[in-house]
Amino acid sequence: MGHTLIEKIVMKNTGDVSVSPGEIKTVKVDRVMIHDIFIPFVVDKFREMGFQKVWDQDKVVLIYDHLVPTSAVEDVRHFKIGDAFVKEQGLTHFHRADGICHQLMPEMGYAKPGNIVFGTDSHTTTYGCVGCFSSGIGYTEMAAVLGTGEMWIRVPETIKVVINGKLPEGVYAKDIILRLIGDLRADGATYKVLEFSGSTVDEMSVSSRMTISNMAIEAGAKAALFAPDEKTCAYSGVKMEDVDWLYADEDAEYCQVMEYKAEELVPVLACPSQVDNIHDVAELAGTKLDQVFIGSCTNGRLEDLAVAAKILKGKKVAPFVKLIVTPASRSIYQEAVKAGYIGILAEAGAIVTHPGCGLCCGRACGILTDGERVLATNNRNFLGRMGTSKVEIFLGSPATAAASAVAGVIAME
Amino acid sequence: MSKIFKFHNDVDTDQIIASQYLLLPSVEDMKGYTFESLDGEFARNVKAGDIIVAGENFGCGSSREQAPSVLKALGVKAVVAKSFARIFYRNAINIGLPVLVSRDFYDVAKAGDEAKLDLSEGTIEADGVTYTCTKLPPYMQNILNQGGLIASLNKGEV
Numbered sequence: 001m002g003h004t005l006i007e008k009i010v011m012k013n014t015g016d017v018s019v020s021p022g023e024i025k026t027v028k029v030d031r032v033m034i035h036d037i038f039i040p041f042v043v044d045k046f047r048e049m050g051f052q053k054v055w056d057q058d059k060v061v062l063i064y065d066h067l068v069p070t071s072a073v074e075d076v077r078h079f080k081i082g083d084a085f086v087k088e089q090g091l092t093h094f095h096r097a098d099g100i101c102h103q104l105m106p107e108m109g110y111a112k113p114g115n116i117v118f119g120t121d122s123h124t125t126t127y128g129c130v131g132c133f134s135s136g137i138g139y140t141e142m143a144a145v146l147g148t149g150e151m152w153i154r155v156p157e158t159i160k161v162v163i164n165g166k167l168p169e170g171v172y173a174k175d176i177i178l179r180l181i182g183d184l185r186a187d188g189a190t191y192k193v194l195e196f197s198g199s200t201v202d203e204m205s206v207s208s209r210m211t212i213s214n215m216a217i218e219a220g221a222k223a224a225l226f227a228p229d230e231k232t233c234a235y236s237g238v239k240m241e242d243v244d245w246l247y248a249d250e251d252a253e254y255c256q257v258m259e260y261k262a263e264e265l266v267p268v269l270a271c272p273s274q275v276d277n278i279h280d281v282a283e284l285a286g287t288k289l290d291q292v293f294i295g296s297c298t299n300g301r302l303e304d305l306a307v308a309a310k311i312l313k314g315k316k317v318a319p320f321v322k323l324i325v326t327p328a329s330r331s332i333y334q335e336a337v338k339a340g341y342i343g344i345l346a347e348a349g350a351i352v353t354h355p356g357c358g359l360c361c362g363r364a365c366g367i368l369t370d371g372e373r374v375l376a377t378n379n380r381n382f383l384g385r386m387g388t389s390k391v392e393i394f395l396g397s398p399a400t401a402a403a404s405a406v407a408g409v410i411a412m413e
Numbered sequence: 414m415s416k417i418f419k420f421h422n423d424v425d426t427d428q429i430i431a432s433q434y435l436l437l438p439s440v441e442d443m444k445g446y447t448f449e450s451l452d453g454e455f456a457r458n459v460k461a462g463d464i465i466v467a468g469e470n471f472g473c474g475s476s477r478e479q480a481p482s483v484l485k486a487l488g489v490k491a492v493v494a495k496s497f498a499r500i501f502y503r504n505a506i507n508i509g510l511p512v513l514v515s516r517d518f519y520d521v522a523k524a525g526d527e528a529k530l531d532l533s534e535g536t537i538e539a540d541g542v543t544y545t546c547t548k549l550p551p552y553m554q555n556i557l558n559q560g561g562l563i564a565s566l567n568k569g570e571v
Contacts, residue, residue, distance in 0.1 A: 024552050037435055041478070049566055074436050122476040122500055138478030138504035140562050147566075152552065186423050187470035191499050220473060222499055274423060362432045382427040382474060389450040 002249025004158040005225040006193045009133045012245065013116055021157040021255075026150050029059070031110050033119035035101045036064040036075075037361075038139045039082040042120065045143035054089050055149030061093040061110050062086060063101040068356040071364035099329025099355040102126040102214060102297035105134075106206075107329055112236050113228040113243040118145060123297060123379060128213035128224040129206055130236050131246050135222050156222050157255040158193045159184075160248075163200040165262035170413040172307075173208035174299060174377065174397035176200075176260070177215045178268045182278030183258065190220030192255065195248060200262040201226065206235040207301040214298045215379050218275040267412055269375070270395035273383045281400055284410045289373050292317075292405040294398050295326030295353075296360045296378035302335050304377065304398040309341035311402035311413060317349035318408025324366045326353045350405075362386050375404050415464040415490055417539075419524035420451065422468035426501065429472065429480040443479055444486040461488030464530055464537075466522040468494065472501025481505040481512075491530055493537060493546065495519050506553050509561030513537070513546035 003011065003018070010019050013027045034042055039062065046054075054060050062082055067075040079096075086094050095104055102123050105111040111127035117134040118124065120142050127134035137145070145151050163176060180194075194216050201209070209226045216224030226232070228243045267281040294300070294308050305327060317323045325345050327333040333355055336342045342352055351366075358365035360378040368374055368387035374394070376386070381393035396404075399413040427450075434446045448455040465471075465484065471494040472480055481504050484492065491511035505512040511532055518537055521544075522528070528539040535546045549557065559565035 024550065038477075040438075045563065049563055072436065074438075077438075078436075120476055122474065124476075136476035136500050138476055138500065138507060140478060140507045141503065144562055144566060154550070186473055187496060187498065190470065190496065220470065220498055380427075380474065382425050384427055384431050384450050 001253060002251035004193070004252045004254065005131065005195050005227060005246065005248050006133060006156060006158055006223060008246055009114055009116060010155055012114060019155050021155050023155045024152055025155060026152050027116050029118060029145055029149055029151055030115040031059050031061060031117045032142065032145055033061045033063060033101055033105055033110070033117065033124065034142060035066055035121055036078045036082060037066045038120040039085065040078055041139040042142050042146070043081055043085050045140045046146055049143055049147055051147035054146045057090045058092050060091050060146065061105065062091060063095045063104055064097065065100045066357040066361050066363060068097050069354065097354070099332070100297045100300070100357055103300070103328035103332070106130050106210065106236070107331065109237055112238055113232055114246050118142070118151060122217045123214050125216045125221060125224050126210055126214040126297060128216070129209040129226055130232050131226055131228040131243065133223050133225065136217065154191070156191055156193050158195050159189055159256040159258065160254040161194055161196050161258045163196070163198040163260045163262055165200055167200060167262045167265060170267055170399060171265050172397040172399060173204060173211040175265055175268050177212045178270055178278055178395065179265060180258070181215065181219045181276050182268070184219040186218065186274060186276045187220045189216065191222055194219070194221045194224040196224065196226050197248070202229065205303060206231055207303050210301070211298055218379060267397060267400050269400065269410070270381055272392040272394065273381055275379070275381060275395065281396065281410065281412050285412065287373070287410040289321055289375055289404055289409060291322045291324065291366060291368060291372065291374040292401050293324045293359050293366060293374060293376035293378065294401050295324070295328065297328055298379040299377035299398050300326055300328030300332065300355070302332050305336045305341045306339070307398045308402040309344040311399060312348040312350070312406065313344050315348055315406045317405050321405060321408045322366065323350040323405040324353060324359060325350045326358055326365065327355050329355050359386055375401055375410060377401050414527040415462050415530050416460065417522050417524055417526050417528055418455065418459060418463060418465050419522055420465065420467040423470045423473055424467055425474035426472055426477050426480040427474055430477065430483050435477060435479060440479055440482045440486050444483040447483045447487060456487060459487050459489065462490050463488070464490050464528065465492040466494070466519055467492065468519050469496045471497050473498035476500045478504045478508065481508055481510045485510045491532065493518055506557050507562040509557060509564070511557060515544050515546045518544045
């Protein structure tokens, strides 16, 4: 019997000749990510467990992003605790204002093909874009990993998602993952892995794959994996011959197979207030908006800013609508400046913010109030996510967002 | 006896404890805001030993461990749901909050009614009928029996 991608990653890690879904395995962790919101809690638990030193100071990455820049005086406490822990433990990988954790982990090469990585954030599934098994855990569990370098997992079942063909104009990776979440529902992949393949996926950039793996958690998935190819190797700085073991066998066993024809896909939106509440943009066209947000670890990369700039070039954001743009990392921000995208967006009237989680986690940079409506490119539209519980949040692609910012109402590219 | 607090499908972690309260210094400071957007009176009305009954996918969304932690801090004895989201489930066991899966109990459970929960047997009784919940895998049951991950690590049993 052949093996799925997740089974091969676990086998490589544990040295087992074969593993199957349902087995409990203890894995050696290649890297962990902790962000600013949870660092105080991780440190507390680490001490409560009686640990003195982290298992490997080079394998721990601490990233400040949710609170960058601070928006309340209490936020500073998190940085002080984080800074002290970095010094005490001699941590070598530390980012104080370089971007969003889920962008930096693959971008900086902390999460590579075949690795096993855990993070204190549900969107840790993102690193599956380069064939890394990555998943979110709580702070108590993180403290245990810091002390031991190990973590127990249940080998998950896999849902195979095959997408073939050429995407129509105006349809992007975001529309694919939203459609899939709508079909699976919010718990359709709980405890399971989504494994992506097909010609559409082969053609996709690593950035687009990142949009898909980032949102897999919205269907409950434990991980979302893409087998590494030449593009992955170029992005992650690894050689193809070092990752050529990481592919799904033809006779691998799947609990479910889902197939999509790219030509049949259309631009869609997740409607308030659940990510699986999916409707075609065409159905909702004309719905009045107060704000548009382009950014986040889901859609704040160069290709996203490029699409937005293309649509907004020479145009203006509609009166009374605020457009907020947040690049996912400092390096993306710098590249977007060089490419002229930031200039175009500013000219159109956008508010361009520093890379960070800001609005997506409801902390800062555009909080809304009762009765307001926002179209955003991030990953979650839960009740109260971006302000009060009476804010309506729609999630869509950067193209839909940019076109809607110009129109002042929900509109298609 | 435990009083039943009943919630729907897909209760997410933002609904259990909203993001803006995660910056408070401790779970004790946060617990008064539990379920604020769904039931503003919940934190005041819930008593130690009460139970939460929910539908599918309870605890979906973020990895915040504060979600099971505020429930435990309020004295919630257990959550009985049709199904749980993965990270919430793992977090709950790691902090020693019992999470039980019952496909049937949700449909008969009435908010405000009393039920009798037997954690060692994994059964729940209401209106004279007993429902058996799905057993945890032994590895997880062991962590829960010890009172959570910290207690079991200290005993060297994980």
